Amino acid sequence: MTTQMPVIYVISDALGETAEFVSRAAAAQFSGVRTRIRRVPYVRDEVHLDEILEEAVHDQAIVVYTLVLLGLRNHLEQRAKEMSLQTVDILGPLIGAISVQTGLDPSHIPSIIHRLDEQYFRKVEAIEFAVKYDDGKDPRGALYADVVLIGVSRTSKTPLSMYLAHKGIKAANIPLVPEVAPPEELFTIPVHKVVGLTLRPDMLNLIRTERLKTLGLGASADYASLERIVRELEYARNVMKKIGCRIIDATGKAVEETASMVLDIMYRGERRD
The missing domain is CATH 3.40.50 (Rossmann fold)
Structure with missing residues (x-):
């Protein structure tokens, strides 16, 4: 049997x-x-x-x-x-x-039992949340997140999400790709919960080129071409402007510094000027 x-x-x-x-x-x-x-x-x-x-x-x-x-x-x-x-x-x-x-x-x-040790359990919950809603796996995560990070590929959305998670912040991140329409959830949540991340084109070109090398792929791939990067960044900025969210240029900034700026936007409810 x-x-x-x-x-x-x-x-x-x-x-x-x-x-x-x-x-x-x-x-x-x-x-x-x-x-x-x-x-x-x-x-x-x-x-x-x-x-x-x-x-x-x-x-x-x-x-x-x-x-x-x-x-x-x-x-x-x-x-x-x-x-x-x-x-x-x-x-x-x-x-x-x-x-x-x-x-x-x-x-x-x-989750009421978590209040027995709120800080520890909130961190655990936030880490699991960041993993579940990483890289746009499920856009509905935006509805439950404390903050939603958006930007093109390799703008440090995932490292920043995990850093915030260790601070007890539930962060979801969603990539912006010209060929894919942004999820509707981004336009329904409070604008101060969305933060756009960007980098200088030359820096993003360097990061993507190194990424391709680690994958054993040629640096000439369209993913790392400067023309493609400029097009992606322009598309992402237009989406961010449509949402009305704050935009952080993370070029040259440590994760800790960028995280501090994100928290400031979250807690003060600041809007883009």
Whole structure:
């Protein structure tokens, strides 16, 4: 008899570490059975949830979740039932039992336990956020980010995102490419949450040329051509002007210096002059 490898989707409106730990503990009870666990953190809307459940159906997965947002929890159960998916609610029954015992209503606030050590856990959350929403992997991250960094390739968006994450700032970054329309999310969030990054063309040319060398590619590729770079920078600046965001020229600046400027824009809510 061939045993199918079980697939577990761990869905959370926070980090999802608790549900993943419980899932791994349960899977460990079945010796010799390989289990694939996919953790999906920061699920905060029904559209995103529906997309994940569609993928879970394809994988014939068991859905394990820690959702404290009641509406989202109810939506998951309803959709999972329609899709014939098995679900395991890690937090719901215990929250309900405590509510009955105390006569109090739960707050239904995601990540509330993190307040026990807010600074540490916020950093962990921010790092995971930066990884998940790096390089425009999912433009919806802009809706939940503390700051969104935009710019052409190799303008230090990723290093800056990670630096900010270690400061507890949830940073998403989205590349601007002339051949690809910028995501609509950039035009719907508060303008002071978007920061444009740019570099001098000659500096960007040098950085991209070195990047191609590390990849074993010729420096003559269009990606590193000065003509292409000037065109990209002009396109990016036009997008930034349309958004109305502040623009930082990171040429010659250390990551720490650029990060300080980003934080100033965020907290003061400054606008472009």
